Amino acid sequence: MKNIINGCxxxxxxxxxxxxxxxxxxxxxxxxxxxxxxEEARDVLQExxxxxxxxxxxxKHEGSFEGWMRRIIVNTALERYRSRNRLYMVEDIDRIxxxxxxxxxxxxxxxxxxxxxxxxxxxxxxxxMVFNLFALEGYSHKEISKMINISEGTSKSNxxxxxxxxxxxxEAFTGIKKKVLNG
Numbered sequence: 001m002k003n004i005i006n007g008c009x010x011x012x013x014x015x016x017x018x019x020x021x022x023x024x025x026x027x028x029x030x031x032x033x034x035x036x037x038x039e040e041a042r043d044v045l046q047e048x049x050x051x052x053x054x055x056x057x058x059x060k061h062e063g064s065f066e067g068w069m070r071r072i073i074v075n076t077a078l079e080r081y082r083s084r085n086r087l088y089m090v091e092d093i094d095r096i097x098x099x100x101x102x103x104x105x106x107x108x109x110x111x112x113x114x115x116x117x118x119x120x121x122x123x124x125x126x127x128x129m130v131f132n133l134f135a136l137e138g139y140s141h142k143e144i145s146k147m148i149n150i151s152e153g154t155s156k157s158n159x160x161x162x163x164x165x166x167x168x169x170x171e172a173f174t175g176i177k178k179k180v181l182n183g
Contacts, residue, residue: 004018005019008053008056009056020049027048027070029117030070030074030077031044031045031077032117032121033132034081034129034132036125040080044076048076055072078129078148081129082149116170119166120166123166127159127161129148131166141155141156
């Protein structure tokens, strides 16, 4: 990997392409977690790789190179999120359909990782952002509040709402899947 990094630092298009091909699928998956759609995820990936190549000389070869790139990608997604400065419609938790399966039944074995990622992507953006940063990236509420300019209390509230929505949607999804499979 050091040879590829050194080649990129020297401007080798071949090494840049090798680096991109090796890491873009995994980093694209990260982009999808923070984006509303595939097109936006591709834009974040492209912007992120431009920053990776531009800042490659700042990588100290301490710790994980992939982790360093992942932080750049997540920060790129956060910058895009903040710059849009969208007004979000608050989804009323009470309007999310209650699951129509037995609430005591916690068999989610039919749920695949791609199904779960799709369900997470359906969260309203402000809930998805906090959920991803807390649950997937491991940031604290204090760190999240600084990253996306909200209070710690709002971060905690958004995470709680995200979890409720996710639980209901997972239960509804697995109930639908069971109904389809079992007729």
